[in-house]
Amino acid sequence: MAATQAMTGAAGHREAIAVAPGVHWIGALDPKLRSFDIILRTEQGTTYNAYLVRGSDGVAVIDTVKAGLADEFFARLESVADYGEIRAIVLNHLEPDHSGALPELLRRAPQATLYISARARAILNGLLKSVEPRPTPPLVTVKTGDSLSLGDRELRFLHTPFLHWPDTQCTYLVDEEVLFSGDLFGCHVCDGRLFDDEIGEFWPAIDYYYAHIMRPFARELRNALAEVQALDLRVLAPAHGPILRDQPRRYLEHYQALAKRPPNAPPRLAIFYISSYGNTAQMAEAIAAGAAEDTGVQISTHDIEAGETATFVDLIERADAVAFGSPTINSDAVKPIWDLLSSLAVIDVKGKRAAAFGSYGWSGEAVGLIEERLRGLKMQLPVPGLRIKLIPSGEELAACGDFGRQLAAALVSRSWSSGVAEFAEPG
Ligand SMILES: Cc1cc2nc3c(=O)[nH]c(=O)nc-3n(C[C@H](O)[C@H](O)[C@H](O)COP(=O)(O)O)c2cc1C
Numbered sequence: 001m002a003a004t005q006a007m008t009g010a011a012g013h014r015e016a017i018a019v020a021p022g023v024h025w026i027g028a029l030d031p032k033l034r035s036f037d038i039i040l041r042t043e044q045g046t047t048y049n050a051y052l053v054r055g056s057d058g059v060a061v062i063d064t065v066k067a068g069l070a071d072e073f074f075a076r077l078e079s080v081a082d083y084g085e086i087r088a089i090v091l092n093h094l095e096p097d098h099s100g101a102l103p104e105l106l107r108r109a110p111q112a113t114l115y116i117s118a119r120a121r122a123i124l125n126g127l128l129k130s131v132e133p134r135p136t137p138p139l140v141t142v143k144t145g146d147s148l149s150l151g152d153r154e155l156r157f158l159h160t161p162f163l164h165w166p167d168t169q170c171t172y173l174v175d176e177e178v179l180f181s182g183d184l185f186g187c188h189v190c191d192g193r194l195f196d197d198e199i200g201e202f203w204p205a206i207d208y209y210y211a212h213i214m215r216p217f218a219r220e221l222r223n224a225l226a227e228v229q230a231l232d233l234r235v236l237a238p239a240h241g242p243i244l245r246d247q248p249r250r251y252l253e254h255y256q257a258l259a260k261r262p263p264n265a266p267p268r269l270a271i272f273y274i275s276s277y278g279n280t281a282q283m284a285e286a287i288a289a290g291a292a293e294d295t296g297v298q299i300s301t302h303d304i305e306a307g308e309t310a311t312f313v314d315l316i317e318r319a320d321a322v323a324f325g326s327p328t329i330n331s332d333a334v335k336p337i338w339d340l341l342s343s344l345a346v347i348d349v350k351g352k353r354a355a356a357f358g359s360y361g362w363s364g365e366a367v368g369l370i371e372e373r374l375r376g377l378k379m380q381l382p383v384p385g386l387r388i389k390l391i392p393s394g395e396e397l398a399a400c401g402d403f404g405r406q407l408a409a410a411l412v413s414r415s416w417s418s419g420v421a422e423f424a425e426p427g
Pocket residue numbers: 274275276277278279280281326327328329330331332359360361362363364365389390391
């Protein structure tokens with residue numbers, strides 16, 4: 001039923017759809033898409049939302065669509081404007097699903113000026129350098145406070161970098177209070193009825209999109225949401241999924257709750273380990289006991305063999321420091337540790353304090369390899385990694401306690417060092 005409606009909704013015809021007076025949706029539907037950018041599942045497909053704004057002094061096109069769906073975009077554009085009328089092309093970010101039809105649009109509307117953020121300039125060069133003949137459109141780079149006049153109406157720009165590409169901006173139509181928000185507030189839902197008040201439930205799609213696309217940029221998001229908060233809003237017009245006109249502030253508030261900084265709790269240290277014979281597990285417990293001597297720190301230990309990666313990722317996001325323990329097996333750390341570390345791309349771990357530890361038999365590569373990965377994730381390593389040969393002795397467990405104490409202390413101090421500490425010499 002829903003699929004049928006998606007195909008027969010207003011957007012089922014290749015005509016532009018009115019969003020507000022003088023504002024049309026001219027995007028494309030992609031109902032059969034089942035995975036997006038490799039990393040997202042899209043069981044409902046998606047839309048690429050492009051918009052056209054008509055003023056007394058020409059029209060502006062905001063974003064385009066994926067290259068393979070350009071025909072749909074041009075048909076809708078032609079239903080409401082001539083190419084000669086296009087004065088401005090605004091690209092809120094240059095990801096290929098929104099810039100795919102740009103070369104052809106530039107060919108059809110060579111007089112149009114491009115309005116992009118300063119960071120988009122280099123990306124634009126990368127996208128256009130293979131196009132023959134190479135387009136050289138008039139170009140203006142814009143930031144917060146800059147605007148574009150279409151005669152009787154004004155488009156204002158908001159600089160919102162990294163949401164989720166470095167060049168991201170939002171564009172605000174002042175008179176109709178429409179925010180063309182790019183991927184912000186977007187989701188992968190394909191329903192030809194287009195508007196949130198006409199289609200069914202899609203909050204899970206908003207949350208899924210947030211978790212995979214926006215969550216790594218929670219810090220930047222908080223800044224952007226503060227800018228959006230200051231606007232009067234009648235419509236949120238994102239680049240994917242439904243157009244949000246039914247109490248649009250609900251979506252803003254939802255995003256604010258999702259991106260909220262964790263409450264001002266005591267600093268948290270979360271220790272993750274895996275252990276085949278209990279040696280690395282013993283280290284983890286001794287590290288936790290040592291850290292607990294600093295009464296101001298909240299400590300938790302987690303056996304990753306027995307838990308869910310998604311839960312661990314949540315804990316890591318909320319922790320101020322994290323430690324990862326793995327034995328060395330066949331010259332490497334074990335797969336569950338790598339699985340966990342490779343799941344951190346969906347959160348912001350930059351600058352978070354981290355450390356590695358583990359038991360080993362003879363070569364002990366795991367700790368160094370984990371540290372390398374933690375540095376790659378731009379985490380800070382305040383304490384050198386600790387490895388212990390086979391079963392920890394009492395003295396070695398005391399060294400684990402010191403390791404934990406130092407890590408806890410690093411939660412209040414910013415000094416840090418690096419390198420793997422060798423407690424027992426490999427024999
Ligand atoms: C299948 C297997 C392969 C191993 N490979 C290595 C290795 O390549 N290098 C090394 O230093 N230790 C190796 N070890 C030894 C373990 O790292 C050592 O037994 C360690 O104490 C196990 O710690 P755990 O009880 O925390 O799992 C290996 C052990 C097993 C069972």
